[in-house]
Amino acid sequence: MGLVDKVELPQPIKFVFNWGRRYSLWVFNFGLACCAIEFIATSMARHDFIRLGVIPFAHGPRQADLLVVSGTLTDKMAPALKRLYDEMPEPKYVISFGSCSNCGGPYWDSYSVTKGVDQIIPVDVYVPGCPPRPEALLHGILELQKRIGSESLKQRYIDAGSRPEPIVVDA
């Protein structure tokens, strides 16, 4: 990485870096079902998450900072999700949007549905709902931005095992 993962940056520098990162989240929408429509609604004029610095429709995972999994992940699709997540550059964040991607949702006993994307990739924020309203996604993004704002990249990379507990947005 460079310097940021070797030394703890002085507080003012860290603040500026984190401030820059939290307000330019290029987002990669992994839309798998109806929740993707809510995601698109959140990106459009009424809710407009670009005003929060979330830039939709990154050209590909290699240009993205934030992955939003919105919809039903099946066991057959899971390797593709894992691969796209692995292609994203660090530091990267994941929002699990909707019941299906949180835990399988209404398909919890299906033979083909993965019971939550957290079985495949680490999740930072869970947004519950079936589907959640766009406001819930905005809330999840704000919570994630709060966390990024106070994050220490040194801790993130050196103590990779000590990931903070994921945030669960209240329904």
Added chain:
Amino acid sequence: MDAAALTDHLVAELGDAVIPVVEHDLLTVTVAPGDWRRVAERLRTDPNLGCDYFEFLSGVDEEAEGLGVLLHVYSTGRRHHVQLRTIVPREGGSLPTVSDLWFGANWHERETAELFGIEFEGHPNPGKLLLPEEFVGYPLRKEFALLTREAKPWPGAKEPE
């Protein structure tokens, strides 16, 4: 042709091979697996039947009786539906393909094959359609155990019978 006239025509043409029943104005023709292909060909090519439009093909787990297979076809010229049914044994059940008569049946037969474990002989491209390649078992059979439900019983109301 209405369902009664269709019934008369089929019985005249095919005799004892078919058991026609009219339910909800839909003609359901039950045949033995050995007659599946012959009757399907007749539905497709007989100018009086002219079932040129494939609607769907699927399976039903009939438990002790075996696995049901049903084929719905429609005649765009004569505007009638026909349902063709048969029952194959649970183990080693197989049927001749009809995907050369109706190209639309191709994917439906693959789906029925992987979900119920019925072989369609002569299918141009057998193999899994929707399930992952490494999937073991036939998930739409009644005896297929849903692992999640083994761990946690159904939490809602009793399922409708």
